[in-house]
Amino acid sequence: MPSPYDGLPPTAYWKFAVADRAPLDPGALYVPRFAITRRQRIVTAGSCFAQAIGRALKQCGFRIIDAEPLPDVVPDALAQDHGYRLYSARYGNIYTAAQLLQLYDEACGRLSPADPVWQKAGRFYDAQRPGLDPDGLPSPEDVLRHRAHHLTRVKEAFESADLFVFTFGLTEAWVHRTSGTVYPTAPGTIAGTYDPDTYAFKNFDVIEVLDAFRSFVKRLRRVNRRVRFLITVSPVPLTATASGQHVEVATAYSKAVLRAACGRLYAEDDRIDYFPSYELITSTNNRGVYFEANKRSVTASGVAQAMKLFLDAHKIEALAPTTAEDDDDLRCEEALLEQFAR
């Protein structure tokens, strides 16, 4: 009997696929499971690395849904400081699958998060996205009004998507002890007050991550039967851990859980594809060059390399830059000369 390893493609062997690969060559890491085109309506969500993916997809001409748009005249820095232009709606970073499920359930009226409004220095913040109004809002009623509007936009975006791109970021979260409500940040970090009798640290395991994401997929497909999913794992390490472990050990655990969950989701659902941005960025073949000096943030070249891998795999060409028209000059001259010549 020949060995089961005989006759496998070069990508199956570390020597050919990695050791002999030129530095920074992404190799054939990604083979798409289904086609993704510029005609599809795409929702992006997830951890902060998902912002980079969404931005890159948009620059490549993909139809990224922006359910809470601001016109181009608003400077990017100002818009993004307030949560606009980051994702398909103004939900900020969604680090965990549990938070994603909770958001959609809330948008559908199936649950109301506990402690929805946090306070700081006399201003009020949405506990589910406390960083999105850096100065807070004047009253709890304002927060709730903005949240109610946001949820209608989230529901519409999710339910109209052809493709849902989600980047799994973390397993660690803070939850409300009695209700199980998940928060994107620890209370007391941006706003709110940390009360250990009310809030607890939670480190989701692989079963919990799978259950949450499966539930989300199932509920969304009830109303959006055509939606497919492209899932990724953020290569960005934890900025801090509350697990009691070394942050590097905690990061390895978190990423392993998320990667395992993605593997299982890919295996069981042929309408879910996995894009290996985690593997691309963290590959030893790159010698760490896709990380900034803090060894955590992904460089622009890393994001660009990930997008190149994505576009090449889907055989999509980058867009050529466009030029603006300028036909006002003549009229300006006429208006001036006509009056000043008198």
Place this chain on the structure above:
Amino acid sequence: MKNLLFIGNSHLAAVRAAWQAVPGYEAEFFGAPQRAWLRMTHLPGNAFGLSNENEAGFARQRKITEEANGKAAVCLSGRDVIVLVGGMSAAEEVAAVLATCDIPGIRQTGAATLLSPELFAKICAALAQGVAPLPGWHHRTDARVLMLPSAASADTCLGSTNAAFQPWHRLAANPTGALAGFAAYDAALGQMLKGLGIDYLAQAPQTRTTAGLTAGALLAEGGGVTKGQEQRRGDHSHMNPTYGAACVGQILGWLSSQTQY
């Protein structure tokens, strides 16, 4: 006799057309097409205008400026008031924000985006910063500086299918609160300019429609949509002497409110 200097781009034409001799004031006008206006700078000898650098491809703009004024730069010395006219407007940008967003207390139309008043104020401040006059106009001690922005587009732009006017189409379809939104922007711009030692006269309310557009009757002859060319931008921004008269009225009102003038 007080000396007034009006400097501006092609929007200055309407003001000049409406200006009549006013006892106690002498006025000089110095105008340039937009492309030349954008290149003008403060020059040695307390002058403002085009420098003598021979810039390739710019001869036409210089020639027009010289034909219109008899010179390419104007002396700023001996002026009591310098009035900057034209440009320096973010009306189109504000229209885009108002057409896209609801803002509690200002505008409620069922828009996709609900903008907090606090963020709208920051956007207005950012847009105002984007139209700040050159540093040479800030905190002048030799003359008061007064700013009149370009008029908003005339409502004739609603006859154009050009994408540039889509915000105005949306705003005109439901103008609820539009003028309050523009007023908030004008307040932000006025405050920013005040900090630079510059006075500001917002576009006269009687010249605007409820959507914030300039009334079509105030558009200069030759402007508007050309039949069969609705997809082009056309000219909806240059106003006629009637509009200029409204500006002159504002300027005279401002002058009379200044005790030293």
